Amino acid sequence: MGFVLQSFVVLLCFTPAIVCQVTEFVSIDCGSASNYTDTSTGLAWTSDAGMMGQGKPVVVVNANVNSQQYQRRRDFPADSNKYCYTLKTKERRRYLVRATFLYGSPAAEGTYPKFELYLDATKWGTITISESSRIYVNEMIIRAPSNSIDVCLCCATTESPFISTLELRPLNLSMYATDYEDNFYLKVAARVDFGAQSKEPIRYPDDPYDRIWDSDLKKRPNFLVDVAAGTERINTTKYIDTNTREYPPVKVMQTAVVGTKGMLSYRLNLDDFPANARAFAYFAEIEDLGMNETRKFKMEHPYVPDYSNAVVNIAENANGSYTLYEPSYMNITLDFILSFSFVKTPDSTRGPLLSAMEICRYVQIATKTDEQDGTMTIPCLV
Structure with a gap:
């Protein structure tokens, strides 16, 4: 039995998404x-x-x-x-x-x-x-x-x-790579699981990297408010292929919110903003669309030309349903109050869908000059 368990662990070590x-x-x-x-x-x-x-x-x-x-x-x-x-x-x-x-x-x-x-x-x-x-x-x-x-x-x-x-x-080696990592860290400002089925966050073992995905059901002042009318929660038990750059957990991608009246909108406060940020949006088509049905939408707010002009068609962008599509916004300036919305295109039969999102603030790296051993006296920065 011990040999079988050890062999199983060795097998997992060769699975890229787990990496032991x-x-x-x-x-x-x-x-x-x-x-x-x-x-x-x-x-x-x-x-x-x-x-x-x-x-x-x-x-x-x-x-x-x-x-x-x-x-x-x-x-x-x-x-x-x-x-x-x-x-x-x-x-x-x-x-x-x-x-x-x-x-x-x-x-x-x-x-x-x-x-x-x-x-x-x-x-x-x-x-x-x-x-x-x-x-x-x-x-x-x-x-x-x-x-x-x-x-x-x-x-x-x-x-x-x-x-x-x-x-x-x-x-994992591919995760959260940026063009600026020689000079900046990424401070996580928000990581949200939309359509979550409980208020409890998702983390390890559902996320093998033990990130904390906050439930959109857990409310706090000025966070995830101004929700558009017609927003509904959906979920599936089917497997979602998430094997791409940031590897969001399958459990996170099995839930989503949809704008049944053509719009998804939210407002949230971001600590330590305004600032330059990297934002990640996570989509997976988890509804079975009919032959003549489409789901196409654009980001209406904030307006960022390179991204707002692009049409999101999840199944097409991801090369299939139940598969992750993960656009990221490398360097955008966000305010303390972030209002964002996705709006369906005129030729779409279904409203926009959102599974999860992450927002990270760029923090400039200061040069480490002192070897430290427990304590040291420093000037306080304000």
Whole structure:
């Protein structure tokens, strides 16, 4: 039996969409007292006790989540030091780096932490906690500049910096390639599964790269509002061929929204915008169209000439139904408030369809000049 299982794992290692990258996952539970295996995913989580000698573990109360990795967090002093975790990487390989933050109980006098997050010398973002029970997720897609990266917390303006989890996920060689990756990382601003069948996000094992695909059913202020009349949700159990550049999960592509009255429209706020961005749209025809039926549509807003003038015919663009069509917008400028809409063409019998989308902000890479070992004193950037 052991030989059969081992042979099966070896076989998976030669499957391009899987690449056996799961064995290279790094999952750090910050503040945990021990290592463990997550029973819901089978992924191994490692305590940071052996890699971080600074700060202190804190038990999270009133977390309102069942996941073991959010039962504790690690707090750091609110001083001028930069507190860093060092993660081993393979130079020039692409990775998804994820840091999450769950504060827990309501803050004393209503003051929550606000501090800076860095990847090496590059400012990743400002962590501003405003809800005690919300898990704040920050993701960066990088091509590793060396054989290690530092993820650092510093520069608190209120309360103390803290972190709940830190994850490193290797990506397939083709994924998220850009013309600008020598100079820019991609910070994930939105990754949405449209037509989702529950409010729970989709991630590993449905996504072998463990990206988090947020459900469009999970509402928060000013996110996925102004939905067009006639928008309906559809799904299928049929297999979707997703073997192309970004490999979105089959489960994500098995659901979609359609504009039965000829339009799909949404509005959402994007943190840290306006900015230059790369946007990915994911389509798959998951309805069986009749002989004389067509689904053709254009992007009406925002108007980007190269893209808005192009007609999307999913089955034709993808060379068949139940197959991924994945146009991407390499470098577009998006505002803080993004309103977008797809409108059917006059000769189309069916309204537009959307399965999923990702929006990533370009973050300019700052040169790493200092070797770091746990802490260092730095000036805070504002």
